[in-house]
Amino acid sequence: MRTIRIGSGAGYSGDRIEPAIELAEKGDIQYLVFECLGERTVALAQQARMKDPDSGFDPLLEERMRAVLPVCAAKGIKIVTNMGAANPEAAARKTAEIARSLGLPSLKVAAIVGDDVLDACKEGDLPIMEFDGTIKQLGNRLLSANAYLGAEPMAQALAAGADVVITGRASDPALFLAPMIHAFGWAMDDWNLLGQGTVAGHLLECAGQITGGYFADPGYKDVADLARLGFPIGEVGEDGSLVVTKVAGSGGAVTEQTCKEQLLYEVHDPTKYFQPDVVADFSQVRIEEIGPDRVRVSGGRGTKRTDTLKVSVGYVDSYIGEGQISYAGPGALARGRLALEIVRERLKLTNVAASELRFELVGVDSLHGPEVSARAGEPYEVRVRVAGRTENLREAIRIGNEVETLYTNGPAAGGGAWKSARDVVAVASVLLPRELAKSQIRFVGA
């Protein structure tokens, strides 16, 4: 039976780079996938592109490509990535330019375009899923609308000879599904194979999260050598069989436990994991360790894809102002609480216009709130944190200022004040009839 090995070289845009080089050099892989596009990243990238038409792709694209292109070209490893963000064509041109500069002029780079569906969404004035409202009601706060494309155009680009395939918004598992469809010729209506392939893609897409990252809990779940965490490899057979493993000698671990945690990561109803290519069913999946750092995953299934694609809509939501200051030693908790009361009163006295405010003590109750946190004892040091939502930057700045003035006006011995104010680009979703997102492959000559 034919088998391919797919490496996962990044789980988010800022991820470590040397584990990807290790995968390419020592992983015996045929495909290297970089998942680098967070939910709101494409909206921020769209803002960058509006300022400079040649920008709007992943800021680490150049560093990653320079690091892996020579070894990938030498070994014939194909790269698939969503580092195109809001501008896949510019990312492809940049990649071709890097290839030339590395002495790899024959490298074929393809961009997948068509995920930008802003116009179609505006025309349909589609309803927003997360809150009451429509696209049109966002008015000039609307920044971007990008559909989660499926694996088909990426698989077609690979079939057309692409060495590097660069997309914008695509479903994360689809980045992995594309090489499987290409290598094995899976039919786009073989729902069970596409479902099992989605299981593979879902497990691999967060890179280090299945090899021992986001997992260690000393004394309960110990993981060796996290500083040299190896990134995962999926060995996929043409029948959809899957073994998850990693480069021998790298840090971390692939175990039944790491695979189970990642299988359910960001999953709601396990029988219905909606993807552009299939509705995957994880409910019958079985996970078994078959050797050191080798875990077999089987039983993924699927049903027919839906008629709509999920679209990520980026919009300017609000502004957030924030301030922090620390207290330590005997009485730290009481002084921290006094500080919060002072800021609460000051924001009222000075009429700061905030629609939502948080007053909390880092080290005491900032993560889970006062009710959940009431069970713990008194800490040695606390950090006051006040954050608020405002309609403009001017108001947001005033929140941090009111924390900072605690230095000279607040409780004794407050130190390390810090403040920030920023605009908030948030993301909501709409469902678009799939025929309204038309993808295209554009090759860029090296």
Place this chain on the structure above:
Amino acid sequence: MKLREIAHSRTGDKGNISNISVIAYDAKHYPLLLEQVTAARVKSHFAGVVQGEVVRYELPNLAALNFVMDQALGGGVTRSLALDAHGKSLSSALLDLDIVPAPDGN
């Protein structure tokens, strides 16, 4: 005993929804999870954090439960005022849940 003694857990986020897996280290403890880690208990454990409904999904093949908690992330990951906007740290809080051991000591 604490849930932490028999299960591990991971949090995921989508919009304003947090999901938390609870996975038995040993499949023999899955019945304890089914019996004692109910959606209602999870909802009350996260009083002040989760504003919406909690739904539990069962995965017997994995000896695991998956809790989907609506309105749990301060209005949504991309706009929340919270320090931990993703709710990554919620799984650790859930492992603090008290569990009554089975009568046979398991």
